[in-house]
Amino acid sequence: MMSEKPEDATSAIIDHVVHMVNRDYEAMARDYHALDLLATDVDVSPVVPALRDFFDDALNYTVRELNFKTLC
Secondary structure (H helix, E strand, C coil), X not given: CCCCCCHHHHHHHHHHHHHHHCCCHHXXXXXXXXXXXXXXXXXXXXXXXXXXXXXXXHCCCCCCCXXXXXXX
């Protein structure tokens, strides 16, 4: 699979993964601004609880146990 992305997106994607692994959901939500997924004037605070609910469960599974149908 191939894709094109802006140069600065690479750093933003890496930051997002690091924030996910560290369970820093506030920073993850702010990453959506850096990734140009949301305008900078959009309040991301309502997204934080959803990220927490989803990833606190998902990050407790091993790859073998991970089932996206169960998580969603």
